Amino acid sequence: MLNKVSKRNQLIIGISALCLIAFFIFKPSAIVNSGKTVDVKEGPFTMEVEATGEIQALKYEEISIPPLLKNRKLRIWGLKITDLVAEGTQVKKGDYVATLDPADVEDRLKKSMEKVDEYQLAFDNAALDSTIALVAFRDQIINASDDILEKEIKVEQSKFESKAIQRQTAIELELAQLELSRKKRTLSKEQNRHKVKINRANKRLQDALKLQNELTELVAQLKITSPSNGMVVYARGWGGHKVKVNSDVGPWSPTIAIIPDLSTLVSEAIVKEIDIAKVKVGQKVKIGIDAFPDDNFKGEVIRIANIGQPISGTGMNGFKVLIQINAKEKKILPSMTTTNMITVADYPSELILPREAIFGNDTIKYVFKKTSGLPIKTYVKTGGENETKMRIIEGISENETVLLTRPNKFE
Template sequence: MSDIDINKLRVDRQQTSSPTVTKKRRVKVWHILVLLFVAALAYFHFFPSAVLVQTTQVVSAWPSQQYVLLDSTGYVVARRKAAVASKGTGRVEWLGVSEGQHVKQGTVIARLENHDVASAYKAAVANSDGAAAGVLSAQTVLSDANDNLHRVSFLYNKGLVAQITMHEALSRVTRAKQSVAGAQATLAAARANQDNAQSALDYTEIRAPFDGVVIARSANVGDIVTPLSSAADAKGAVAVMADMSTLEVNADVSESSLGSISVGQPCEIALDAFPDRRFRGEVSAVVPAVNRASATVTTKVRIIDIDSKILPDMSARVSFLSKQVPVDQNKPVLAVSPQAIVKRHDHDVVYTLSAKNTAQEIPVTVGAQLSGVRAIQGNLKVGEVLVLEPAKKIVDGTLLKLPETH
């Protein structure tokens, strides 16, 4: 067996790859890198990364907010209010009103049992009639006495009667005059008793003291009503009335803010019951007393725009203004945080958050500063979500992301 040349089995590594193969491989690598770059661009184009943003909302604001000096809270009250009762004591026989009913001044709203009082009045009338008859009788006696005196005087002057007869005639006239005076005094006393009985009878009919609305019924048929309400289960009043034309707001103002308030100052009133409405008002009085516990002063604000839906004891917020807002301008406007408004191509715009979480550019017209918000006009509505402090990279269509809530 011949010897094998092992050197022939050695691989020459320098000759394993030619220059042409190496060049092809490099081209393939560059193609792969370019494809990866294009794929990355396509991914970021079609699947861009979301921008984290803070949001705010479009709100409704009132033009009066630019004139607000200070705010206060209080309650609606009626300046003219009364607990209607009787001066006499009795059982309620009839009650003719209910809560919310409008009544006119002098209208009978309740009646007490009056059989005993009516009988006393009839007796007083009879006494008055008897006293009047007594006066007539006494006047008749006086007339007869005067006629007798005239006749006796004529005979006395002729010397036909004695002097004593003349004295008796004079005495008779004097006694008749005294009888007339006594009868007239008796008649006056009887008529006074009749008036008293009439008043007692009138007290059994409880009437409305002014035009107003019944806001509460304090008694029912069968209840005993007494002025002092001292008896067990007795009522002091049958109903509570309020004059709705005198409604005002009692607002508590800090004593440190009294310098900003004056009588006649315009105000704007917001009621919790009507959050979408505002009512004009003005300061009618500042109570000259300070509450030590709260260091506040009660300020009475008259409601100018009286509405039948406004009721006593409604909670209210009062804004004291530096000037009155014209009626035609006192309407709600759209407003946003000033930080939501940015300049794009020399125009004021805001960015809304669409249903797909993308930014939508909305041109707006900027108005007055209203407290902490800015009035705007644009294709927006109350409650719409806006981007707060949008960065320059946010444009129309930018994908947005909201902070996670825990």
């Protein structure tokens, strides 16, 4: 009997122990205190839009392809750059900058010279044919004129003949005069026909000569020189890629490089389309330049593009934003990359929480409010965010405490 009671007590003791362990594991205070917390506080809050960019000059002088290469009549749509001075090279007006591949131009020049020879021969033949043909027609007119003189003499002599003979000689004279008029008209027509033929041949010849001269001049212009003193900065071609050796330039993409005015440097940033509505002219900007990692620069938005452009590799559009930059006497140069934090809103005192304390998605956000029991899932309305914090408009009050991590169980 004692053994049975002893076993029963042992069972009761075991069950009690398990219940006690479960109580300590699952009691509400354990859930509440299992994570870090933060108190809701008021404080200054700044909303910023981040945009990467590049230093560019508002004013610059272009180093372009030769003007003759822009002539579409030459039908040269692109030439490769075979040599180009290093970017950043300081040049003076007239200094060498680049060389364009002459192969295509020289090939067209050779063909144009062949055309000149062909059209010269055609012109000479047209002139010779005209001379021969018109001489024959002029001889016919001379003969017709002599025939009229003979007929006039006959008419004069027929005064002493019968009326019939007089009438016959008069008719013969009239016919001779008509024949002369016909031959003169024929000569005039032939003169006009040969004139048109010669002019057409001469026009082809002159056009070919002009093309030959332009191509000859273009060959001499394929060594590109600087139009002014300054620093060479490579231009950007199709797709925003920098022009370099082996790049194609032509009438549709004429700029090889630029000579920037270093007193007009700005940060040219690309703002994503989802953020562009927040950006306004005059907003302040904090600028970081990769070349000066220990320096922070100040700037201001001065221009916003009206039309967006695709951002490579993102599947979305972006808008160019120009930011005036205070260089702080640093030697800032074109093409340096920048990080631009545009201040789009600045509040002196707002309820704020760390970003990690707020859960949910773009449309629904909530926090886990700490209480004496289980944490309470509380929906909140936010009004903007920055890199570390979110602004709280409604849902919780100052000095309330929320969890920084999602609890395993909550009500």
